[in-house]
Amino acid sequence: MSNSNTAGQVIRCRAAVAWEAGKPLVIEEVEVAPPQTNEVRLKILYTSLCHTDVYFWEAKGQNPLFPRIYGHEAGGIVESVGEGVTDLKAGDHVLPVFTGECKDCAHCKSEESNMCDLLRINTDRGVMLSDGKSRFSIKGKPIYHFVGTSTFSEYTVVHVGCLAKINPLAPLDKVCVLSCGISTGLGATLNVAKPKKGSTVAVFGLGAVGLAVSLFISCYLPYIYICDTFTACLGVCLCV
Numbered sequence: 001m002s003n004s005n006t007a008g009q010v011i012r013c014r015a016a017v018a019w020e021a022g023k024p025l026v027i028e029e030v031e032v033a034p035p036q037t038n039e040v041r042l043k044i045l046y047t048s049l050c051h052t053d054v055y056f057w058e059a060k061g062q063n064p065l066f067p068r069i070y071g072h073e074a075g076g077i078v079e080s081v082g083e084g085v086t087d088l089k090a091g092d093h094v095l096p097v098f099t100g101e102c103k104d105c106a107h108c109k110s111e112e113s114n115m116c117d118l119l120r121i122n123t124d125r126g127v128m129l130s131d132g133k134s135r136f137s138i139k140g141k142p143i144y145h146f147v148g149t150s151t152f153s154e155y156t157v158v159h160v161g162c163l164a165k166i167n168p169l170a171p172l173d174k175v176c177v178l179s180c181g182i183s184t185g186l187g188a189t190l191n192v193a194k195p196k197k198g199s200t201v202a203v204f205g206l207g208a209v210g211l212a213v214s215l216f217i218s219c220y221l222p223y224i225y226i227c228d229t230f231t232a233c234l235g236v237c238l239c240v
Contacts, residue, residue: 071151075172185212
């Protein structure tokens with residue numbers, strides 16, 4: 001367990017809460033319970049807005065679950081750890097990831113898949129795995145989690161298998177996008193598209209994912225066509 005002053009106590013902090021589908025998020029004071037078995041509570045220092053957050057906030061094509069705290073692309077520092085957590089300690093710098101690793105199932109032990117049986121992305125689950133309860137509440141009312149991360153809160157609780165420890169010298173305001181956009185672009189390039197040497201590739205859309213794809217492909221392909229209606233993105237891409 002952590003020796004931090006707040007370990008084992010409820011923390012009150014601010015969070016952007018979605019009360020209804022498509023309605024503006026509201027900055028609320030929330031209570032964040034201590035981490036339980038195999039859980040980590042962390043202080044979020046930087047978080048990004050991903051289109052996935054917007055999609056599920058709008059409740060398009062899935063089971064709506066509200067009230068909820070969104071956010072999954074972020075960087076933070078461990079505040080305290082629950083029972084059974086040995087890989088992390090208070091003060092460690094971490095990135096949350098919505099597709100975690102239990103390290104024991106067939107997928108985690110395979111070189112071909114990372115779709116962990118226990119910690120694969122689940123957009124319908126709004127509670128923690130250990131006890132089926134939320135760690136967020138407002139005046140006793142539970143506020144649901146999102147993909148096990150909920151980074152639109154100053155503090156959040158995450159399963160230890162959904163955290164990646166990083167070098168504390170890495171600037172969290174820059175590397176926070178590694179937890180979704182950049183890693184998605186890398187995976188799309190190396191594991192899905194697998195362009196062959198000498199290929200000509202077109203990349204449509206230059207958000208974080210598109211820029212990451214362009215960056216990784218440019219390392220070994222001579223020609224890339226980049227397409228985006230926002231011309232400032234084209235300038236960024238030509239500079240990488």
